[in-house]
Amino acid sequence: MAGNWKMHKTVGEAVALAAALRERLDGAEGADVVLCPPFTALAAAGQALAGSRLALGAQDVHWEPQGAFTGAISAPMLLDLGCRYVIIGHSERRQYFGETDTTVARKVQAALGAGLAPIVCVGESWEQRQAGQTESLVRGQVAAALDGLDADQVAGLAIAYEPIWAIGTGRSATGKDAGEVAALIRETAGLMTAPTAAARLRVLYGGSVTPDNIAEFMEEPEIDGALVGGASLKADSFAAIVQAALAVKA
Ligand code: PGA
Numbered sequence: 001m002a003g004n005w006k007m008h009k010t011v012g013e014a015v016a017l018a019a020a021l022r023e024r025l026d027g028a029e030g031a032d033v034v035l036c037p038p039f040t041a042l043a044a045a046g047q048a049l050a051g052s053r054l055a056l057g058a059q060d061v062h063w064e065p066q067g068a069f070t071g072a073i074s075a076p077m078l079l080d081l082g083c084r085y086v087i088i089g090h091s092e093r094r095q096y097f098g099e100t101d102t103t104v105a106r107k108v109q110a111a112l113g114a115g116l117a118p119i120v121c122v123g124e125s126w127e128q129r130q131a132g133q134t135e136s137l138v139r140g141q142v143a144a145a146l147d148g149l150d151a152d153q154v155a156g157l158a159i160a161y162e163p164i165w166a167i168g169t170g171r172s173a174t175g176k177d178a179g180e181v182a183a184l185i186r187e188t189a190g191l192m193t194a195p196t197a198a199a200r201l202r203v204l205y206g207g208s209v210t211p212d213n214i215a216e217f218m219e220e221p222e223i224d225g226a227l228v229g230g231a232s233l234k235a236d237s238f239a240a241i242v243q244a245a246l247a248v249k250a
Pocket of ligand 1: 169206
């Protein structure tokens, strides 16, 4: 269960949210809970979470470990701050920052090489869905992201199915539709490596997840968790989402 805070929260606000979530969720056994603050708040949020069950994640990473890449942040830098996860290929990065399947693959390899667990985002636009292209597009994005990875690496990944039209719109996918795409993500991963690795791969749903609709997604056998944007910015709603998810999977 991952919270993507996007470009929200100053350091002070991030520490307050991390501390509030720690209080509510540190006892939430059975769930891997990941908070992804902006880069500027990673260090402080990490300190607020130190010694807890809650993990820290970043929202992007560069593929090189260091170098002349003004404004970029590398995997070793994220590890140094205590990050264990990193979101890669979010549709907002693809749409506004020139992220491509090629850069996603490089970033996935860099993250895994450094010991960070990638949360790779895939998903179609509304036009692509209407045109019946969801399956081919998602399969292509998954194949590109997993290119060259071995079975153990694939088993350590999370892939988030995030239909672009559902992100931040209040219009989530149905559980059934999301479950179908989750199944084809797992199938694609299995064809590329081994079914045993694909079975361990974690598939998340993201896009307008709330405390009220999370159960619908978690009830789908192929969906293991969620990547939550807007509803992760408040302790009460994110904690309620995690608790509701646990109640379904328990
Ligand atoms: P949302 O964002 O929950 O606000 O729709 C999800 C995401 O972009 O990861």
